[in-house]
Amino acid sequence: MGVVRPFRLRPVGPHSRQSETEVNLMAHAFFGGVHPKDMKAMSCDKAIEVFPAPKQVVIPMSQHIGAPCKPLVKKGDTVTVGQKIGDNAGMCVPVHASVSGTVLAVEPRPYTGGTDVMSVVIENDFQDTLCPEIAPRQSIESLSSDELTGIIHEAGIAGMGGAQFPTHVKISSGIGKVDTIIVNSAECEPYITADDRLMREMPEKVIAGLNVIKKIFGLDKAYIGIEDNKPQAAAALNAAKSDADGIEVCVLHTRYPQGAEKQLIQAVTDRQVPPGGLPASVGCAVFNVATVKAVYDAVYLGMPLVKRVVTVTGSAMKDTRNYMTPIGTPFQALVDAAGGFATDPYKVLTGGPMMGIAQHTLTVPVIKGTNAVTCFSQQDNIEVANPHCIRCGKCVGVCPMHLMPLMMFRSERKGDVENLDALHILDCIECGSCAYTCPAGIHLVQSFKIAKQKLKDAQAAAKA
Amino acid sequence: MDTNIEKKADQATPAAAQPAAPKPAAPKSAPAPSYNLTVSVSPHVHSAESTRSIMLDVLIALMPALIGACFFFGMRALTLTAVSAAGCVFFEWVYRKAMKLDCTVGDCSAIVTGVLLAFVCPVTTPYWTILIGDAFAILLVKQLFGGIGQNFMNPALAARAFMFSWAVIMTTWVVPGTAVSVFGANADATTAATALSYMHTGALPDGISLSSLFTGFAGGCLGETSAMLLLIGGVYLVLRKVISPRIPLVYIATVAVLTFLFPQGNDRLVWMGYQLFGGGLMLGAIFMATDYVTSPVTKNGQLIYAIGCGLITVFIRYFGSYAEGVSYSILLMNACVFLFDKLGRPQRFGVLKTKKEGER
């Protein structure tokens, strides 16, 4: 553990003057934020287990931001592990079969995003027949940036931290602009331990994957941002890297939402991404640690993204697990394999409690961005009847985007769209820090989602 | 209740929430047990703090001063405070009931108003007077504007200003140590001059030592006399993160600097000490100026507000017709909070200061 040290980096480049007051005082921290109980002790000591093969998987055709895939298989087809079953032109990331077997159906199914999407349902034959095209690569030295990006695209990799932005697009649009690569290992959401376990158990894959990304960008330095509540993971990464890698593990003070892209960039480099801008506009590219590991699998093993680590946890569970889970595994199968519910579930979330989406059914499958299935019992009910804002200003103090949530809430209630824009509501990253902290218990994030929609509608109407 | 939440959630996120209707296409091979799952928008966890817990913390912080008041002025301090708190709760309950609104008595904010109002009245105030004050504070200042969080003036201070219609009652100070009777009127009270009334004439108070002002053994309103006990409460509130020390510190510092720079009498420091501990400054700075509803929510706004409170307090004390300026200065600043929040609005994330001004 001796190598773990607090990280400090002087602001560099033309962006160093970006941040004035707040940021320089508390150099290398973002503004605001909250300290929810991290609850990671429930599952952080559970080693990653290979999930017992599910009978059936449901693979949605849209697991990324961009154009949905068109199914390449039809009912009755036989598929193999890693076989491409959906693709499309444009900004699209292909999807692959995660088990071998027969296609049962190609139809819309519920998925974690809420609505039903076109999905391929595969009945597992338990043979694990590998797609013949999959072959490990001996050396990647001779591959060009374009070729490597192509491999990442073909492997179906999209951001695995939850946002599911196509990784190949992030890379190709960032080449030339990016001078700093940051790996997001913050895992600031409470309860989730999937990335923690991944780093502890496969640090060398993370480092190798990161070296590939460095090679693509032609950079010789990279940073891994990790919170100080994961000392073993940080130590494992430090032990796995060699000096020649030029990789710096930055241990950051634990605070939510450290893992939000803009906040992580601020914490590691002291740069602020301008409103509406992409990280590349301040020379940064951020990759989730699970994504980096998927890059390793794709480039070295030739294996597309068909599995990921999922934490199954929460107060409603009898027991907790970290599973290496085939994409498409229904939540119900995960819960059952982990020992089932101890009490009736009150809420089931995909992801953690700060930004996770509550599900109405357990038939929804694990997708590329699913890092956890969090099951809450009634004891986690936090509803307050008739909340009244008391103007305590705590929401203003914790908003990492420097917004004024109470004003935004009031404007949304009044339907004052103009003021919503003046309050920069579109800057809101929906991190939930304000609602977490609001003593009145107001559904602030819910209000902002409505408000953003209203504002976007009004803007569209104004244009038309 | 749960179903309500579900409905709300559905409207909230067009893409994120679907009614929990069972889907016809549910896989046959794995008959999914159906659960009564609640769908709501994130976040799904909450800090331990609630409006009620905050108000209870404020009440706890006021306790040392209340106990002190009983010691200085007798048990009437306690009964008057209790009557005032009960009055506020009663008026709040009646109004919410009569207007068919949800009952907000449970958040304890009315109790805080009641206690604070008692704290800024002389211990000899008749019960009927304070009940009128309660009614004014709760009905006119708080509820008429929509209840908790909506009023723009501190209810306790506004009610106190209103109660000055009975000027004699409101300026009768008993000598500390006189146990004022719990029931009788205030006829038997011996009046004492307060430190401020001396200083208003430009002289250091006669026979009131600075240390007795600090501990609270001095004439004045029920709960304002003991700087020491109020400061203990203030430290508690800061430690519990109920308030930030910004407003009280800046407010008190502004008064300190001004009175130090413009002393009357020989010794600057002593003059400053009397100004700081001799009136309602501690109660005002720690408990009144920090009232959430009527103070700015932004850091910079709070700074301007607190400096403004300090300036006007000293101004009234030096040049006004009243000896005390704390409550009027806070009320005045309350009215400008909207402006301060505009001025103090945080810098937009990712935008340079200079650029922002150019943008406008």
Ligand code: SF4
């Ligand atoms: S306003 Fe948006 S960005 Fe700010 S704390 Fe609330 S959810 Fe987060």
Ligand code: SF4
């Ligand atoms: S935290 Fe809640 S109660 Fe406090 S000002 Fe913000 S919205 Fe109002």
